[in-house]
Amino acid sequence: MHNTLCCQPVRKLEAYSLQQCQPLNPQHSTYNNISNENGYYCTLESSSLSVGYTSYNTPSTVSFSPNESSLSQQESHSYPADYCFNGPYVTEDVNELKHKLKELETVMLGPDIDFLETCDNVEIDSWRQIMDAIPRGDLKQVLIACAMAVSNNDFLMAQWLMSELRQLVSVSGEPLQRLGAYMLEGLVARLSSSGSYIYKSLKFQEPASFELLSYMHILYEVCPYFKFGYMSANGAIAEAMKDENKVHIIDFQIGQGSQWVPLIQAFAARPGGPPHIRITGIDDFRSAYARGGGLNIVGRRLSKFAEKFRVPFEFHGAAKSGCGVQLENLGIQSGEALAVNFAFMLHHMPDESVSTENHRDRLLRMVKSLNPKVVTLVEQECNTNTAAFYPRFLEVLDYYTAMFESIDVTLGREHKERINVEQHCLARDVVNIIACEERERVERHEPLRKWRSRFEMAGFSPCPLSSLVNATIKTLLKSYCYRYSVEERDGALFLGWLNRDLVASCAWK
Numbered sequence: 001m002h003n004t005l006c007c008q009p010v011r012k013l014e015a016y017s018l019q020q021c022q023p024l025n026p027q028h029s030t031y032n033n034i035s036n037e038n039g040y041y042c043t044l045e046s047s048s049l050s051v052g053y054t055s056y057n058t059p060s061t062v063s064f065s066p067n068e069s070s071l072s073q074q075e076s077h078s079y080p081a082d083y084c085f086n087g088p089y090v091t092e093d094v095n096e097l098k099h100k101l102k103e104l105e106t107v108m109l110g111p112d113i114d115f116l117e118t119c120d121n122v123e124i125d126s127w128r129q130i131m132d133a134i135p136r137g138d139l140k141q142v143l144i145a146c147a148m149a150v151s152n153n154d155f156l157m158a159q160w161l162m163s164e165l166r167q168l169v170s171v172s173g174e175p176l177q178r179l180g181a182y183m184l185e186g187l188v189a190r191l192s193s194s195g196s197y198i199y200k201s202l203k204f205q206e207p208a209s210f211e212l213l214s215y216m217h218i219l220y221e222v223c224p225y226f227k228f229g230y231m232s233a234n235g236a237i238a239e240a241m242k243d244e245n246k247v248h249i250i251d252f253q254i255g256q257g258s259q260w261v262p263l264i265q266a267f268a269a270r271p272g273g274p275p276h277i278r279i280t281g282i283d284d285f286r287s288a289y290a291r292g293g294g295l296n297i298v299g300r301r302l303s304k305f306a307e308k309f310r311v312p313f314e315f316h317g318a319a320k321s322g323c324g325v326q327l328e329n330l331g332i333q334s335g336e337a338l339a340v341n342f343a344f345m346l347h348h349m350p351d352e353s354v355s356t357e358n359h360r361d362r363l364l365r366m367v368k369s370l371n372p373k374v375v376t377l378v379e380q381e382c383n384t385n386t387a388a389f390y391p392r393f394l395e396v397l398d399y400y401t402a403m404f405e406s407i408d409v410t411l412g413r414e415h416k417e418r419i420n421v422e423q424h425c426l427a428r429d430v431v432n433i434i435a436c437e438e439r440e441r442v443e444r445h446e447p448l449r450k451w452r453s454r455f456e457m458a459g460f461s462p463c464p465l466s467s468l469v470n471a472t473i474k475t476l477l478k479s480y481c482y483r484y485s486v487e488e489r490d491g492a493l494f495l496g497w498l499n500r501d502l503v504a505s506c507a508w509k
Contacts, residue, residue, distance in 0.1 A: 175404035186434030229378035235469025236507035240374035253345035254281030268309035382445035
């Protein structure tokens, strides 16, 4: 999210022209202009690809062009048949193109003997599975087939499947239909080599700060992801600091500062009185936008709360991204017991697979040099960092299906803000993971086993979590759906939905 994004130019296909596929009716389009009583929220509608399919009229769509600096509204119209799309280069060999068209024709009309004699049996089975999945409306299998086509640079197959997917996805449908809408946009963006451009455009098309904050707050309240992470981290810090008189907490992504409100309250009730607490908050541009101002807003809020509970308190803000943080920004003072919090933050740091600077490991080594009493880590239990595109797509499909299902249970489809919550809090990450690469791909999650290796290489050792905190978290989950679970294993806590781990939390020293 912090990186400068760019769009690489792409070559026109000279062998044939492509119609720009307009979104279908509002029940089947991916990102629509979503209305509410106050007007319209403009949402993503990337330039879709189609071969030989009819263009559809819509009241208003948003188009993306590598030559535009922002999203542009287009009036309702159908594109002529010779409208060319600046798509990725596929082939300039006419014979190869004819062969691909023959394959597509065979799939649609049925194979002939010559085709069967020249095709591999595995490929035939793959075609048959796709053809079986489409009439069944098997969205998951069609998504997977489309991702495979994109991975194999099978341009015609990918475009055909994208046109079929348009009929199956909906931002107001079942959980998989909603997720599929956003994953389809990621596939379209990747195939058109415009992933970075679309992701950048999304950042500049966010709603007003107070609206974005309200969407984040809804997600915070209806799903336990953040509460689980913050509560487990706070418990580890409170346990480590139970006998300290001066506590310094460095939060590498402080956001609204909400995590520290219950901890300040807990310290206020500590036998013998509260310690002196100092918090250093590292800023994040997205959080700054959502709260409508700088870190001084967080400082004032926490100071007022600490004063109410008579807790000695100081706040120090460092308005820098994680990549830019240096020792001098942290305000280290002697005589303080240090706690460092990495909550949903480290996966944004580029590692050795992206940059020789490797900020991910640099931050861990820097923190270790400060000799902290405890370091807390909270991350999504997802493996998208170094995985190649196709397995990464499958991981995103599995992980976010569980997440969208969990949202569906606690945030009904009649809720007027549900689409906005999913779009502005989750969809952009999905598009980034699927469509972008190298520095432009900033959502780079790792499972706990990989984080454990990084912490151990930096010199850390595991710090057991409090059994009291674990019990408190399990009590918290009773107010949510029974399908959520909390499991303690290998010195860490995992929040899961059915059989899928969603968030992992652990502590180090």
